[in-house]
Amino acid sequence: MYTEKNNHLTLENIIDEAILLYDEKPEELIPILSFVNKKFGFLPPHALTKISRRLHTPESQVLSVASFYNMLFTKPIGRHIIRFCESAPCHVSGGRQVWSAIKELINLEDGETSSDGKWTLVKVSCLGICASAPVMMIDDDVFGNVTPERLPLIIDQYQ
């Protein structure tokens, strides 16, 4: 995840690693962007420029891809990202109440990052774990059957 310590040097290393892992071809753009996004936390403009040069792809094309997919971020995000499912199955199974509770608990709206850089809260489409609706993900962990009462216990697990 993104921290102040990350600098251009590590970013360059990450990009080199990604291109080595995949290939220096335009069609590998999405895996490369995903890799850099995961390692660095988001995709700063500098990274897009560098990737576009390495892959001989116009920078506009790289930005258009980076801004299209929900899992790629072009702005810094918090240390932990909460993905809350807003699709119909979670909505009818108590999701509305949980969403109000979560907004209140960490004091953020959809798409916002807290000022201390700890949380980013986003609403997402179905995560495919609908049998345990309502569902949310924090980073890579899945939480099902979330209730407003359980919420503080879940949130407290993260530092």
Add this chain to the structure above:
Amino acid sequence: MKTYRSMVLVSNDPYSIQQGAEEVFRNFEKEIKKLKLEDEVSLSQVTDIGRNDASPLVIVYPEAVIYGPVKPDDAKYIVEEHLYKGRIATKLQASVKELSGHVSWLYSRTGTLPAERRIVLERVGLIDPTSIEEYILHDGYLALGKVLTEMKPDDVISTVIKSGLRGRGGAGFPTGTKWKFVSKAEGNQKYVICNADESEPGTFKDRLILEGDPHNILEAMIIAGYAIGAHEGYIYIRGEYKLAQERVQIAINQAKEMGLLGKNIFNSNHNFSIHIHTGAGAYICGEETALIESIEGKRGEPRSRPPYPTTNGLWNKPTLVNNVETLANIPAIIRQGPDWFRSIGTPSSPGTKVYTVLGNVNMTGVIEVPMGITLREVITIYAKGMKDGAILKMAQTGGSSGSIIPAALQDSPMDFDSYANFGVSLGSGALLICDQNNCVVDLAKVLLNFFRKESCGKCNPCRIGCQRAYQILEKISKGQGTLKDLEDLKMLSNYLYEMSNCGLGQTAGSPLKDILAHFYAEVTTHIKQKVCPAGVCEINNV
């Protein structure tokens, strides 16, 4: 493979892992070793066993006893009682109430519940998905062997055509016909793509198949490649499905090691390789041309059709795109023949369908049943009735791009053609059951919000139409709507259907059409009386 006296399966889906399934597994391993039972008892991890209320689950065969939720400390007791002394540890058994329809079929083996019919999910939850040996032991790669040694490509295609299999991604296009188109298309370089970008809200059948039985999909893809003359395949898995990606990668590596992928498979002339491509979060990439664009490293924006992918697909070459569930039927059809397949389901829609049952019912989960069973049967038998004795108000079939159907349709058979007759669609198999406490305007708002966010923005009708429809619904839900708005919604729904470039926009209007057709009175109450009958919408009287 050895035979064992007992088989212990520990659930291993993401939710179970988060609930401590890994530790449960390790403790079982330890306790079994301690009592020197390792030669008599096999222990494996299996993927999602259904509803997560009782996770992590532990199932012991041959008795088909289900324990859950099992804590790491319970391992010792279960091993001692059940596996050593042979007594069922009743106090740790999962209560029937907490088990989903998915698990209910385990009971069916002991004859207590109506049996599901499992073809696609035959091995899911039964075998260790990371073991190719277990897959082979359960008839795995038998169909591939038969195809490569006994059948010509055309025989394979005619078998699939005869079986009557129709695409399970939602549209229901005959699979064999599609295969024939690609095989007849000109060009030496062709591709097989497995569409595993399952993002339809409420649908997670493909995740279960990939996590629980990944080799089945590989086998089907190699067969498809042989039939249409392709040597390369792609599995496009959505970015959020981390576990599925891992499992499929393991399966590909194992198949390569065994020579089931690569050159001269089964000493035939057939070469085949499979690549995984992971998505990065875009619902639209489930649309086949958008998926192809995404594999090529571009924005997932659907192409104009025709030409269809069957002639101009990936890298402009003929490409076969099939859904995971469709492919999962192929090996069974080859093994047991098209006539056997036709004996299941209805004449126009043979086979089974995997449904995900969700919403206000007692049991949510996955079931696989023959085509043509009714919604009432699903709710009463598999879902164990409505939650808290509520009344069925409506069901939403097939995720966001499906239909909202009123309770009156609960006795019509669910298959592609019967539903098409009522002007509703079966879609991807999600069944979201809603009781009387849900408001149709609110539900339509949620659906349109989904489309407005997931629209790729390429064509105007969809980009602007979804946004506009959402705004109108929001206005109605606040009690500020007018009757003219309903006219506008109707118009938008028609425009979306007629003018959008791809399936997303074309189906985005169907919730609007459905609520106006079946729930007109409830919608107008929001406008005329400024009241939400279900008490969901927050109406501000201005």
